[in-house]
Amino acid sequence: MRVTNKQMVLDAIIDLNNQEQSVTRETLSGVIDLPLAIIDEKLTSLINDGLIYRIQRGIYLPIVTHDQARIISKIVLPCGTVKIDIGDDVWTLTPKEARVVGSLMAADAMQYSNIEIGHHAALTTAKMDLQTKEMRREIRELQKLLPASNPA
Structure with a gap:
């Protein structure tokens, strides 16, 4: 199709x-x-x-919207059992199940990391752009104060 x-x-x-x-x-x-x-x-x-x-x-x-994100927490018990609370739901996972869920979520974790890195890079770039503009303005102001050079 x-x-x-x-x-x-x-x-x-x-x-x-x-x-x-x-x-x-x-x-x-x-x-x-x-x-x-x-x-x-x-x-x-x-x-x-x-x-x-x-x-x-x-x-x-x-316009596609998702429900509001629920609070999520993870607890690892001394025996290795993992409890995952998602809103009102509680998952009790064996260590193997927790590893499988973790491996299934690895791509989402990488995507989240990349999104955060992108946001940080955008903020850093914006700050650098502002600093560069300020420095250029200051240079123009200083150039106005310098006497014009006369070619000899």
């Missing part, structure tokens, strides 16, 4: 959102091989269909 351009754009929006990435027309064009004009057309169509919404100019979110 052939996937339509509209479905391709919606799938990319959901995937980027699930990875906690900002969804813009530019990020979409980097993920899917469609011209910006088609992406813009599909974004408008998806908004009109009530499948996505614009949270601010140029940034989109899917």
